[in-house]
Amino acid sequence: MSTATEPETMAELIEDCADIPRPSPAPVAAPSAAQPWAVSDACHAQVADLDEYV
Numbered sequence: 001m002s003t004a005t006e007p008e009t010m011a012e013l014i015e016d017c018a019d020i021p022r023p024s025p026a027p028v029a030a031p032s033a034a035q036p037w038a039v040s041d042a043c044h045a046q047v048a049d050l051d052e053y054v
Helices: 010-018 041-047
Strands: none
Touching: none
């Protein structure tokens, strides 16, 4: 990468940009295990008397 002159062609610009260091991506933490799904008594009571839950 030459800092003395401006790039005059697209190829020179791409070459200059290729020399720019890229930051390392931050490490991504592994997702925690999902909690088991359960229906509470209050939720069940809301639909207990319905013939069809839509």
